[in-house]
Amino acid sequence: MSVPTKSPGDPGKTRRSHARANRARILDAAVTAFIADPDASMDDVARSAGVVRRTVYAHFPSREALVEGIADEASAALVAAMGDEAQQPDRPDLAVAVMALRTWPIGDRFRMLLSFARRELGEQRIHDLLGVVRDRDVRVVxxxxxxxxxxxYLSPTVLVALAESMTMTLLDQANSGEVQDSGESFAVAYLAVLGLTPADGARVVDEARHWLREHPDVPKS
Structure with missing residues (x-):
């Protein structure tokens, strides 16, 4: 008696993979739509994602859930950009500059969170979002x-809090076009908060760019 063979492939796995791809597409489309118009509707997001409205609601049952999904995505992207703590430079000033250059593109991509997520999710949610990197920053400082x-002149916790407030300001300025670089201004300003002169900070940032080129296996964004 022959044993029935299993058909190749796993339909459940395929469906899950398709659902993950749809979710990622919706989040990317939402980021783009909300940057263009903070009042974009769920229908606008669906059109931008190339899916029907029902698909958007299957993943995010409300606008608030969609904004929360973007915040979660930003948090995960920050963690990925930071990489393994054991891989960061031993020198603290260089480590700060490397972290700043790694994480700025994430903040830059999700900076529209500043314009409407504060209103929809509250300041505490933004504070919690940055918590994924705060502990490491405090240790380095x-x-x-x-x-x-x-x-x-201030404790590490207070200095990191100052740097977070500065980050919000710089991202606001990026929204208005006043900051247009790839994180160099952010890194120099962060180091200035920690006591380096702007000239010394710029030198360290140059070293950080070189360090990142020499460590291509470490995520940059």
Whole structure:
């Protein structure tokens, strides 16, 4: 008696893969739509994604859920961009510059969160979003203070909080076109908050760009 052979492929796996692809397409379309118009509707997002309205609602049952999905996507992208902590430079000033250059493109892509997610999700959600990198920043700044590289006029936690507020300001300025580089201004400003002169900060940022070129296996964005 012959044993029935299993048909190749896994229909369930295929459906899950298709659903993930649709979800990613919808999120990308939503980012684009909300950058163009913060009041874009779910229908606008569906048209931009090339799917029917029902597909959007299958993944995100409300506009708030869609905005939350974008925030979650931004959080995951930040984690991916940071890479493995063990792979960061040992020198704290260089580590800060590398982290700034890695994460700026993520903030730049999702900067429309500043224009409407604050209103729809609240300031606390934005604060929580940055929490995925905050602990590492605090550790690096603490190391820099203990080694004499960074100023100690404020605690590491307060300095990182200042840098986060500055990040919001710079992303707002990117929205208006005043900041147009790839994170160099952000990195120099961050290092200035930590006590480096702008000239020294610019030199460290140049080193960071070289370091990233030498470590292509480490995610940049």
């Amino acid at each position: 603490d190391h820099g203070q203990r080694s004499g590289v960074f100023s100690s």
